[in-house]
Structures are given as structure tokens and as C-alpha cells.
Amino acid sequence: MIESSPLPALAIAVPLLGAALIAALGSKPNLRECVSVALALATLGLVASMLPGTTDGRVASTTLLELSPGINIALRADPAGMLFATLASFLWVPTAVYSIGYMRGLEEEKQTRFFAAFALSVGATLGVALAANLLTFVLFYELLTLFTYPLVIHRESDEAVRAGRKYLLYTLGGGLALIGGTAWLALLGIDTTFSEAGVLGSLAGRDGTVWALFVLLTVGVVVKAAVMPLHSWLPAAMVAPTPVSALLHAVAVVKAGVFGVVRVLIFVFGVDLLRDTGAWQVLAIGAAATVVLASLLALRHDNLKRRLAYSTVSHLSYIVLGVALLGPLALTGALLHLVGHGVTKITLFFCAGAIHVRTHRENVSELDGIGKQMPVTMAAFALASLSMAGIPPFVLFASKWYLGAGAVDASATPFLFVYIVSGVLSAGYLFPIVARAFWQSSPSFTWSGWPGEASLKMVVPLAVTGLLALIWGLVPNLPFSFLSLASQVADRAGGGA
């Protein structure tokens, strides 16, 4: 049941318009940061207020003006969208607090631009999440690219500018493919309002058209999901400040890409059509290769943020693979992995940032014994590492369980081994960091009381998200009913009741 409500539009408008307020308060940093956190809380409140309705089957929706003849800007808080929107708006709160500590700790320049662009990016992400049709999705998807660009090149160094160019080239290029596909669908007269059964049923039998559309639309979303060989913008973008890496890698851009894969595959093409054409296999194989290759590459990188970036590339493809398998179990796992990876990876990046602020070290080999100086940070890092490796009872164990079961369920057992192998590899590139931090001793790090840690503004957020990686593994429905939402989407995918 769909209910008309202004809430979805409000949830997007608050961060988008709030950014102007942040920009206007540039000369008053304290007030500006208060506004930034207040915006995050307000946005979370708005999104969370739609949750009960969505889980009960009363979907809030807003229809704004007509964007192209017959196609409106429409927003809808359906279960899939709410899953992503809740994750994004929730993780914005700790990130907003953390950013204050990080930006001040490093005395970064142009903080106003940073916080304003941050709010805009979250607004665009919520737009991506709550878009009710493909054109609205494209609109916010492109805006997201634009709003995150100033964040990527925040440092304004040559390296940052080069990374920014690469970022634009990849994501705008992908966006164009998406636009091309969307235009084609508009011409075919197909209403692209997302539907659990898919909307391209009328194209069944026209394999050539379906394949061409599949390539256009999938390339568009897969670029942001960093599936190889379209991934290289992501490690390059690591030059951005760490809260941005946390936002890009856990909340906004890459998850928008992965979420786009869900929207395109399940809600546009539909499970049945993809199964008939076999188009899913191409994507599944590409994603599986990415999972393994990116894990192997992560092993080789000494720079912590780069290692985390390749880990992200690998884990994003877990999700893409899960969606491509087209089964309810795998889809549940994929959506849960989207949430779990969000909270886990944001913790890891928070830790990397805290280490950078406190010690200015960025390489894994320089971190021997750091656990003595920053025990809380490294404990959170350890929690997140366990989650990444898929150890029970962490949240990524649960998601991987579903994903693995989904692979077997879809009679695609080889993909089960992909998940297992890469779980081992995840442990391989993360556990040594933890081990060296706590069990290697080094004269440069000793416990010298609290000042050894970064400021509370950074430690508290990372401790909270680190613990959530454990807590959501135990009670995934607390308090945002992520598992219920994921299984709701999975059960209805393909048009089933």
C-alpha cells in the first residue's frame, strides 16, 4: 500500500538545504559543526520515522513535478530504499562527529566547503535510495558524483586533482551509459517505476534489446560499485581526507553503485527476465573474479588506506555477486552485507584516520605496537577485522552465511568457494595489522595515558560503529530492522507475495 507523504522529500531536502546553512556559517566553526551534527540527527529522525510504516507495508511516497513527459520526480520509501537510506543517514551521525575531530586535529583548510559538500552528498545519497523510478534515480546518482567531487580533491594537491579527474571520468562515464539506457527505456514507452517483479516483462523474447539494455544500465551502476575492471578510481580516490574515504566507501558513492545494481537487476529487469536470458552469469563471473583479485591485491599494499580500498572493492563485489545470483537467500545476504560492510568498513577507515591524526603514519609496516598507545582504536579495528573475515557472531558472518547458502540454492556452488576463499584472504590482509599492533613491541609506542588516543570526537564514533559490527551480528533488527527489510525485499523479488 502506498501512502502519499512529504516525508521522503523532507528527508532529502534537509541535508540538501542544510548545506546552504553550513556554507553561510563559514566564519563560525563551532556553530557550523553544531548545525552539521544537528542536520545528521534531523535527517536520521526523518528517515527513521518512515521505518515503521515501511515494515508494516505502508510505503510513504512523494510525487513532485514532471521531469520528462510522463515521468515524474517520484520518491518512495520501499523496503530496499529504506534499508539503504537508514544506513546512510544513520552512519552520517558518527561520521559528522568524527569529521569534526579529524578536520580540526589535522587543521585542514576549507572546512566549510568540506562540511557543506558532505551534507550535499548525503542528501544525494538519500535521493538515490528513495528514488521511485529510474529517471529520478539517475538524477540523484549524477548529483552524487558532482557533490562528492570537491571532497575527493579536497587536498588540492596534484595527486588529488589527478584522482579527481579519474573519479569524474569513471563515474560520469558510467552515468552516461545509465542515461543512455534510461532514454532508451523512455522511448520504448516503459514506465520505469521500480517494481518487485521488474518492469521489462514486455521485452521477454527480445534478447538483443535486453542484452544491450543490460550492458548500458549495468555498466552505469557497476562503475560506482567498483567492479573490476572499472574499479581503479576507488584506490586513487584514497587521497581524500579519511572521513571522505569513510563516506565514499561505507555510505555514499560505492553503496549507491551497489544499490543501483539491486535496483537495475531486481527492480527494472526483474528476476525472471534475467534468468531467462542468462545475463546474470556475466555479471556474476565478473563480480566473483573481482572478489578474489581485489583481495589478493589488498594483501600486497602496505599503505593502510589503499589496502582498505582494495578490500572495499572485493567486498562490494560480494554484494554484486549476491544480487546477480537472483535467489532470495543470496539477495537477503547481499542486502545484509551492504549494511554490515557499511558499518564495518567505516570503522576501519575511522581507525585509519585516527592513527593518521595522532601519529601521521599511513603504512601498515609502521604500526608495530600501536595497540599500546591507542588501545581503544585498535580494539575497534580488531572487532571490524573479525567482522570482515566473517567470523561468527559478527554481522558479516550472518550476511556471508546467507550469501553462501544463496550460492548453493542457485546451484552455483563454485561461487560458495569464492566467498570462502575471500573470507580467508580478508583475514589474511587484516589480521596481521591487529597482531602487529598488539603483540609486536616497538619503542615508538607506549601507553602514556589518554592523550595517546585521538580526541574523543573520533574515538567515540569508531568505538560505537565497531561495537555495532558485533551487535548487528547478534540482533540485526536492532533498532532499524535491517534483516526484516532485507528479507522483505528478497521475498517479494520476482513478484512473489
Added chain:
Amino acid sequence: MTAQLPALIPLPLLALSILAPVAGMWRQGIAFWLAVATIAFSTAMSAWALAHVIAHGPMSYEFGGWEPPLGIEYVVDHVAAFVSLIVMVVALAVVVATRRMAEQEMQGRQGLYYSLVLLLLAGLTGIVVTADLFNLFVFLEISSLAGYALVFHGGRKGMLAGYRYLILGTLGGAFYLLGVAFLYFETGTLNMAHTLAILSASEATAPVSAGAVFIFIGLGLKMALVPLHLWLPDAYTFAPSSVNTLIAPIMTKVGAYAMLRMFLSVFPEGYLIDEVPIGQALIVLGAIGVLVGAVVAFRQQDIRRLLAYSSISQLGFIAIGIGLATPLGFVAALLHIMNHALMKGTLFLAVMAIRLQTGVSEVPALAGLGRHLPVTAAAFTVGAIAMVGVPPTVGFFSKWYLSIAAVEQDLWVILAVVLVSSLLSAAYLFRVLERAYFAPPPAAPDGPHDQPEGEARRTRLPLLGATWEPRVDVLLPLVLLAAATIVLGVLNVVVVRHVLEPGT
């Protein structure tokens, strides 16, 4: 007064273009106010005409009551009112904003300058409203002559550029006239509607087809269709800033409009595709122009030149839309005419503001622009984003319609061209934006910064006076034009449904 509306758009401009220099001889400042008042009047008339056409349908006016084919007829339909309103609105914004630039550049010749501006606008609006093929030639020449004279003001290089423009432009006019003569021999009329009726009733003949080709070449020159674009880059670069800001957004658009008019009201439907492959030529040349213009733009150092090549690229889109010769294609072309007028107006106005305040317009010299002229830089950014075609700017939607129109005809190559060109525009525009916002700030004389080398050494914006942003009379039109690219993008369906679809 409604009956005379079609004539009331161009004629006051024409009349005042004679009065303005006379008044200017008495008091220099008066010329500006006379010009602005006249342009505002014609803008209001265009708006009224558009409202009237939407409500009651097209209207026509016969001069002196002489009925065509004997007399000259002016027709304002949806498309004409739409284009005329865009031209006038952009012109009004530009003329208001370039006042001080013109004072600097046209010292002692302001009366003449505003006379030429009014003459130019009279010519352009005349082209838009006339329904007579020969009268169109007259207005084409009026606007072109005014254009040459304006470009001549740009110093030695401007003289050379203007001379080249004059030679090629006159050639274009001659080709057009030749084409019209061929048509006249065949049909015995110069009225567009009568020509259409006669051509529809008869078989295609060689003279008509030859005439079509000549007209195509002539108008192709006026709209800077590749490879007939050679006059444009120099004319835009070396003309005075007040002049290129006015010419760039509107002049080639009106050439494109005239081309569109041939498809809509002169030649029978399908004639320019089936009998003479002009539609196909427009598509091919347009596509080449789109790509080549964008690639060449990337290599330019001066923003004005960069924007000139980008104009050639953008005009390619319009050419493709016209060449498709389908309702959707025409809608895309017209939307892009509006889009291009607004965004090029924004971009050139921003460049003019930068030149006014700092005296530079080289890309490497723009470091620190975002900090020192934030509003101007923001407007430039909006224009750039519209050019790249990011939603929800109007640039996205014109490309959107063009994509649909291309796919409708199974022209997948064109779809690819449209998409790839967006990436190319992003490449050359973000090069400017990077410089403006993110380039390392110029080293302070005593600062601890590492000394930048080579290109970066020239990065300091020259500082003129204490205030960096231009005054409100420049900023306001600039901001309004920039805002229009977004607002009209969001409201594109209103424009398409009420104006463009009934018109095509």
C-alpha cells in the same frame, strides 16, 4: 495592438538603432538607457506574443495590408515566439551587465555601439518572425553587418577576425540568396507558406533541390556548422568582451533557427531527407562538429576561445536535432537552442566579469578565482554543469530528448556521440573549474609556500581595486541566467508541452 504584435518585436529595435547614436551625440549615457528600454520593450512584446500564441494559436501580420504573395507577411507561431523571447531575454541580461565593460571598451563610441547592438537584435528578431524568404535574407544581412561592425571594435586582431567573418558571412548570405532565387524561379513566390504549398503539390525538381543545397550552405555558415565554422573562433576571441558576450549566446542560434524554419515551413515534410540528403548531412556534420569542437576546445588556453570551440560543439547538437527531422528531434534542437543561449550567456558573462575585474581570461591565470570571485565562479560552474548536461539543468534534458530522438531513428552512433561528448565537455570544463577552485593558491611574496614553477608561476590573478566581485548590475543578470538554466531544466516539461510540441 495584438494584431501588430509580430511587427512590434523587431521594428522598435530597428527604429531606435537610428535614434540611439543621435542621442549618444548629445549625451553618451543616454544611448545605454535608450537601448535597454527598447530591448525591454521588445522582450515584453515577445513574452506577450508567446502568451498569446499559447492561448490562441499562431498569428500573422501583413505589412501595409498587402496580402501575400504580394506583400510581406510576419508570422509568430510557437517556435518563433519561443526563440524570440530567448534571444531578447539573454540580450537584455547581457546588455545590462556589459554596460561598464562597454564604457571601457567603446570610449566615445557608445552611441554607435548601442546603435549596432539594436541593429543586430532587430536583424535577429526579424529573422525569427518573418515569413518571407527574401525578407529573411534582408534581416540576415542586417544582423550580420551589425555583427561585423561590432567585432571590428576589438583592436587589430578584432579587425582581422571581423574581416574574415565579413568575407565568410557575406559568402553565406550570397549562397542563401542564390538558393532563394532558385526557389523563386520554380515557385514564383517568396512567401514561406505559399512556397510550401506549391512545393507540396509538385514533384521535386532539380532547381528546387539545388536551391535547397545553396540555402543549406548559406545557413550552415551562419550557424557555424563544421566545416563552415572557420570564422567563429577568432571572432569570439578577439571581439571586445561586451560584444562576444552578446553575440555568442544568440547569433548562431538564430542561424540554426532559420535552418529549422526551412524544415518546418518552407520545404515539404521529408523533402530535405528523401529528395536532397540535407538532413543526413546535418546529422553527419553535426556529429563531427560535436566531437571535433570538444576535442579542440580541450586544448585552448584562453577561455573565450575554449568557449568558442565549445559553441561549435554544442551547435552540432542542434544540427543533429534538426537533421533528424522528427518532432522529437525538433523539440531537442529547440530545447538546446534555449539551453545553449542560457548557458553560453552565463559562461561568457562570467568571463566578461572576470575580465572586467581582473583583466585576464587565460585558463592558467584563474587560480584563486573561486576564492576571490565566489559568485561569478559559482555562476560559471552552473553554466559548465549545464553544458556537461548534469541533471537537473536544462542541458541534461536537451540531450535527453536528443538521445531519445536518435534512438527512435535507430541512430545508435548518434546516441554514442551525445554521450561521449558529455564526457568531453566535462573534460574541458572541469579543467577550468579545477584551476578556478582547486589550483594551489598563488605564492605569497613572504609566505612559506614552496615556489610553484612553470605554469603555476603565472597563476596570480591581477588585483584591480579592493572589491573583487563585480557590482550588482553585473552580478544580478549573471545569477539570473545561471538560475534559469536550473529552473527551466526542472520545468522543461512545461516548456516542451505548451510551446515546443504544439510548434513542431
